[in-house]
Amino acid sequence: MQKNILKKYLAYDGQVSVIVLDATDMVIEARKIHNLSNVATAALGRTLVVSTIMCSNFKDTTARLTVQIKGNGPLGNIVVCGDGTMNIKGYVTNPDVELPLNDKGKLDVKNAVGDGNLTVIKDIGLKEPYIGNSKLVSSEIAEDFAYYFVTSEQTPSVVSLGVNIGKDNKVQKACGYIIQPLPECDEKVIDVIESINLNISSVTSLMTDIENIDDVAKTITGDNNIELIDEKKPVYKCDCSDDRIQKTIIALGKKETLNTLNKNNGILEITCNFCNKIYRYDEKQINDIFNNQK
Numbered sequence: 527m528q529k530n531i532l533k534k535y536l537a538y539d540g541q542v543s544v545i546v547l548d549a550t551d552m553v554i555e556a557r558k559i560h561n562l563s564n565v566a567t568a569a570l571g572r573t574l575v576v577s578t579i580m581c582s583n584f585k586d587t588t589a590r591l592t593v594q595i596k597g598n599g600p601l602g603n604i605v606v607c608g609d610g611t612m613n614i615k616g617y618v619t620n621p622d623v624e625l626p627l628n629d630k631g632k633l634d635v636k637n638a639v640g641d642g643n644l645t646v647i648k649d650i651g652l653k654e655p656y657i658g659n660s661k662l663v664s665s666e667i668a669e670d671f672a673y674y675f676v677t678s679e680q681t682p683s684v685v686s687l688g689v690n691i692g693k694d695n696k697v698q699k700a701c702g703y704i705i706q707p708l709p710e711c712d713e714k715v716i717d718v719i720e721s722i723n724l725n726i727s728s729v730t731s732l733m734t735d736i737e738n739i740d741d742v743a744k745t746i747t748g749d750n751n752i753e754l755i756d757e758k759k760p761v762y763k764c765d766c767s768d769d770r771i772q773k774t775i776i777a778l779g780k781k782e783t784l785n786t787l788n789k790n791n792g793i794l795e796i797t798c799n800f801c802n803k804i805y806r807y808d809e810k811q812i813n814d815i816f817n818n819q820k
């Protein structure tokens with residue numbers, strides 16, 4: 527059982543939105559499923575944390591979020607999907623990439639990801655999904671999302687994300703928070719929050735030292751009268767199914783599908799990127815899928 531916890535608050539009498547997440551179990555699960563290296567755990571973990579926080583803003587449980595980070599580093603792409611029920615999943619192209627620690631002695635996410643772009647797709651059931659794009663400014667993930675929020679969503683934000691792997695090679699903490707001023711927020715409040723956050727060097731240390739999430743929210747805002755407005759229990763969970771895979775097969779087309787199957791001893795194998803479950807279909811099943819398609 528994963529015990530991730532997300533809490534949403536208003537600070538300074540409703541002037542500021544604060545969302546704090548402890549996703550340690552989620553990142554442990556992702557590391558186990560994909561056999562992630564340490565730097566891949568940090569990169570995917572940070573992306574899982576920020577995406578989970580973004581999903582918590584969906585009003586509808588059917589809303590879906592997709593985050594793609596396409597960099598030219600050895601890690602390849604990072605992809606995370608989540609929905610309004612707070613089921614989150616993700617993968618990286620090359621989960622076994624290892625790099626030496628950077629000059630600060632930290633996992634070198636920047637060089638693992640490389641230069642590139644960040645894309646956010648939000649499908650909230652409208653005709654067209656919302657698609658936002660921005661370039662990677664640091665490739666350390668948190669700064670890249672802060673830049674994305676300003677340039678694509680016009681929302682200046684404090685974004686803090688962290689994954690700490692202990693000397694025993696286990697994920698000790700994976701967590702983060704986003705603070706956003708709401709319209710008509712007092713400039714002085716923004717200044718206070720900015721100066722507090724400049725002095726917080728590690729979110730994982732902060733949330734290891736302060737176990738109570740309410741106290742974390744008070745510390746990062748400087749407001750002792752924060753108001754708790756929502757609480758959620760996100761999980762790493764893949765929602766792939768035979769039905770969904772069959773839709774992918776139909777999208778591939780019958781000719782292409784049968785070609786692939788003939789090259790592979792008459793069996794079409796599709797592996798789910800998010801949970802590594804393998805789906806197998808023989809020629810009769812493929813024909814049935816195309817004959818029965820609605």
Ligand SMILES: [Zn+2]
Binds near residue numbers: 798799800801803
């Ligand atoms: Zn799956």
